[in-house]
Amino acid sequence: ILKNNTYPLSVSSERFFQAILIAEFAKNLKVKAISHGSTGAGNDQVRFDLAFQILCPDKIIVTPIRDMKLSRKEEVFFLKSKGVKISWKKAKYSINKGIWGTSIGGEETLKSSTSLPEKAYPTKLSEYYKKIIELKFKKGELFSVNNIKDLQINNIIKLEKISSKFAIGRDLHVGDTILGIKGRVGFEASAALLIIKAHKLLEKHILTKWQIYCKEQLSTWYGNLLHEAQYLDP
16 A cells, blocks of 8 residues: 555554553553553554544543643653753654554645755665565565565565665655544655556566556555554444
């Protein structure tokens, strides 16, 4: 799935599964409240809120960043006052790293006239010569990388380690948020892009035009539901 033919739903697909695990953990601990650090501007607040309201409706949802309308500067000031010492230059970017990719937000993503600088990306370009990678699929899932069979999740991680060094899979995505406003985010997802593009090329060789058409419609529909926190929709 490529949202708007660009974004492989890296963070949006993972957030809901994170929320499901948190809800299960909270129920096991029998806590009264759950807190998450989403702001009031993006999609993650809806994903976490919906998951918690469905899976553990008896829990109180605490959202200090959203409720107190804290800015990033205020957050940094608070952390400094508590003795937290990190690279504050890097803290100017919001980086969400997952198995299926990494999203990057910063002042450059707030308007369409600027792009992210090289320093904003967590993985740096370190490979300059071409490399041949062999991918094998079984029922649509990555079966092996360079003829070494493994679990799908391990194959994704392995491919990411190889391909991210080439700084491929970087882009800026513009789309509608769940709230109905336009949003812009940078990302790097080399493994995801390679897998999706490779499988699409395979589909061109083995599927009919109508099979490809139907698959694209289903992918778009499923992707929109997943992006907009409707994973648990019956």
